[in-house]
Amino acid sequence: MISKTKNSAERKVMHKKTKRLIFYIAVVALPVLQFVIFYLYVNFNSIILAFQKYVPPAEGEVGFKKVFANFDNFKVAFSTLVNGWNMIANSLRMIACELFIGLPLALLFSFYIYKKFLLSGLFKVMLFMPQIISSIIFVMLFRYIANDVYMEVFKTEWGLLSSPAFGTRMGTILFYNVWISFGINVMMFTGAMTAIDESVVEASQLDGANLAQEFIHVTLPMIWGTFSTFVVISLAGLFTHQLNLFAFFSDGAADLSSFGYYLYVASTKKILIEEPGLKWLTYSQLSALGIILTAITLPIVLGTRKLMSTFGPSAE
Amino acid sequence: MKKVENRKKSNVAEKIAVIILGALLIAYSLSIILVLLWGLLSSLKSENDFMNNLLGLPTINNPEWFDRINDPDSSYKTLFWLENYVLVIRRFNFPASTSFFVGNREVTHTTENNFFGMLFNSVVYAFGNGFVQAIIPAIMAYMCAKYRYKFSKVLYITVIVVMTLPIVGAYPSELTLLRNLGLYDTWYGNFIQRCSFTGMYFLVFYEFFKGVPDTYSEAAEIDGASQFAVMFRIYIPLASKIIGSVFLIRFIFFWNDFSSIELYMPTHPTLAYFIYALGAGKKISSDMTTNPRKIAACMILALPTLILFLLLHNKVMGSMTLGGIKG
Numbered sequence: 001m002i003s004k005t006k007n008s009a010e011r012k013v014m015h016k017k018t019k020r021l022i023f024y025i026a027v028v029a030l031p032v033l034q035f036v037i038f039y040l041y042v043n044f045n046s047i048i049l050a051f052q053k054y055v056p057p058a059e060g061e062v063g064f065k066k067v068f069a070n071f072d073n074f075k076v077a078f079s080t081l082v083n084g085w086n087m088i089a090n091s092l093r094m095i096a097c098e099l100f101i102g103l104p105l106a107l108l109f110s111f112y113i114y115k116k117f118l119l120s121g122l123f124k125v126m127l128f129m130p131q132i133i134s135s136i137i138f139v140m141l142f143r144y145i146a147n148d149v150y151m152e153v154f155k156t157e158w159g160l161l162s163s164p165a166f167g168t169r170m171g172t173i174l175f176y177n178v179w180i181s182f183g184i185n186v187m188m189f190t191g192a193m194t195a196i197d198e199s200v201v202e203a204s205q206l207d208g209a210n211l212a213q214e215f216i217h218v219t220l221p222m223i224w225g226t227f228s229t230f231v232v233i234s235l236a237g238l239f240t241h242q243l244n245l246f247a248f249f250s251d252g253a254a255d256l257s258s259f260g261y262y263l264y265v266a267s268t269k270k271i272l273i274e275e276p277g278l279k280w281l282t283y284s285q286l287s288a289l290g291i292i293l294t295a296i297t298l299p300i301v302l303g304t305r306k307l308m309s310t311f312g313p314s315a316e
Numbered sequence: 317m318k319k320v321e322n323r324k325k326s327n328v329a330e331k332i333a334v335i336i337l338g339a340l341l342i343a344y345s346l347s348i349i350l351v352l353l354w355g356l357l358s359s360l361k362s363e364n365d366f367m368n369n370l371l372g373l374p375t376i377n378n379p380e381w382f383d384r385i386n387d388p389d390s391s392y393k394t395l396f397w398l399e400n401y402v403l404v405i406r407r408f409n410f411p412a413s414t415s416f417f418v419g420n421r422e423v424t425h426t427t428e429n430n431f432f433g434m435l436f437n438s439v440v441y442a443f444g445n446g447f448v449q450a451i452i453p454a455i456m457a458y459m460c461a462k463y464r465y466k467f468s469k470v471l472y473i474t475v476i477v478v479m480t481l482p483i484v485g486a487y488p489s490e491l492t493l494l495r496n497l498g499l500y501d502t503w504y505g506n507f508i509q510r511c512s513f514t515g516m517y518f519l520v521f522y523e524f525f526k527g528v529p530d531t532y533s534e535a536a537e538i539d540g541a542s543q544f545a546v547m548f549r550i551y552i553p554l555a556s557k558i559i560g561s562v563f564l565i566r567f568i569f570f571w572n573d574f575s576s577i578e579l580y581m582p583t584h585p586t587l588a589y590f591i592y593a594l595g596a597g598k599k600i601s602s603d604m605t606t607n608p609r610k611i612a613a614c615m616i617l618a619l620p621t622l623i624l625f626l627l628l629h630n631k632v633m634g635s636m637t638l639g640g641i642k643g
Contacts, residue, residue: 023543126345134572236482250596267487283488290485
């Protein structure tokens with residue numbers, strides 16, 4: 001009798017476990033399938049595509065044919081990379097501005113808001129405003145102001161974005177990108193700062209720490225995880241960041257182009273077959289370029305991450 | 317004595333630093349307000365008034381013109397009758413077309429879009445994608461946090477790895493896949509593509525569900541609740557505030573998104589894409605080519621998210637704080 005009851009209880013537990021497992025599989029299956037197709041397959045297919053090329057149909061045949069391309073696409077992609085030093089330089093300018101101007105300013109603004117200095121609530125909202133209003137609206141208004149209004153006010157022949165001087169145009173684009181970049185960073189940093197235990201701050205104040213010392217020895221080490229995550233995210237965007245160039249210039253950014261911008265615009269061109277004189281790469285060549293750029297970015301990102309976690313300030 | 321003096325000096329330096337930071341923030345806030353204000357005023361001007369009076373208030377009285385309503389230099393109609401806004405809403409027309417290859421076959425999609433069609437596209441695009449991108453990570457995070465199988469750990473690690481790996485240039489492969497599956501430039505294709513559970517919000521939900529005790533589900537199961545009921549009647553409602561905040565953030569993001577439309581949904585233009593098309597000089601109705609009308613279109617696009625933000629800014633920004641990766 002006892003063993004019968006035991007068996008029945010065991011069966012019930014087994015039944016419950018099976019039901020849980022079936023439910024788990026049923027719920028998880030579709031999102032996992034989506035991930036497998038849209039992340040794993042897409043990236044795997046990028047590698048396949050990089051070794052293929054499309055050729056025009058032979059006489060009597062219909063449609064393009066895919067053939068093995070050996071390393072042809074990589075050769076073209078590599079020469080694009082070598083000849084595209086200005087695009088690399090622009091990508092580096094962008095990342096340098098973000099890392100050495102945008103992020104430090106965001107940190108200082110966050111500290112100001114965290115310490116609840118004058119009008120901090122208002123500043124928090126204002127810094128977040130560019131995240132709320134579409135970048136395309138800010139781009140359009142900024143373009144009028146940088147060109148038409150600037151020319152009107154300073155009585156100049158050229159606007160900041162229409163100037164023939166590369167430095168002026170690039171500087172304006174970099175300024176714009178820093179100007180609208182604070183929202184998310186400030187929110188995250190302020191959030192992390194608010195989570196710092198009040199007793200730690202009080203202890204540092206009792207030890208005679210002034211505001212700068214509190215920032216350097218308490219706040220910064222305590223939010224180092226958040227800060228280094230943002231540095232890593234910024235670096236990961238080295239060759240994908242568009243600098244809002246597409247919004248500013250559509251496909252005509254010319255010498256201001258970054259690699260992120262180039263990859264995006266070239267993808268919208270839907271080019272399958274290489275044609276002489278065409279300035280955009282084909283899909284296959286773009287895939288090869290993507291692989292090369294990933295290979296360059298990956299060690300930079302992982303190395304920086306490791307360095308920041310090893311040599312970052314200690315909260316001790 | 318020297319210590320006190322140093323302390324005083326340091327206090328003065330501190331105050332100066334705070335004042336400088338405050339001044340910078342005031343300048344920043346003013347720059348944002350002035351740009352938006354300039355846009356609002358410009359959208360209320362006639363084209364002539366805009367060209368002749370770029371920085372001033374709209375002009376309505378021109379002593380050299382007897383009929384101030386029909387004076388081309390006067391902004392009477394655009395200021396009091398909101399003519400630019402009315403024209404954007406009434407006469408906007410945008411033909412969108414795209415041609416692409418599905419395997420070897422060339423396919424062409426064409427649509428005609430008026431203002432309300434684009435508004436509809438914006439609402440469906442922002443609402444649908446916002447909902448999908450809030451609920452899918454929430455459900456997957458719940459499954460990983462509460463069903464402690466090895467596969468759940470694999471999924472968690474996968475999310476971390478995907479966030480760290482800087483993969484560049486997968487657009488061609490993604491576009492080829494979408495086209496070959498017949499998902500390119502379609503609503504259902506767009507939603508399937510957005511059903512991703514990876515990303516920062518998965519981690520936010522995961523931490524939340526980990527913190528909710530299992531006793532709720534145990535009690536419910538004793539009362540005979542199914543796994544489905546436990547998830548949708550107990551745990552997901554507990555996370556409804558975070559889901560709502562993530563939805564709001566994603567809604568705003570997709571409302572403002574135009575570059576994904578260009579890439580994946582070219583014949584389903586949204587209002588944000590319309591503004592891009594105006595700026596990029598794409599083929600649009602001739603009524604829209606004047607500067608104040610372009611700016612009026614910007615203001616129309618900005619209004620819903622601005623209202624939403626001003627009403628719910630604590631929620632939107634609160635959730636971002638919640639999402640802050642703790643140091």
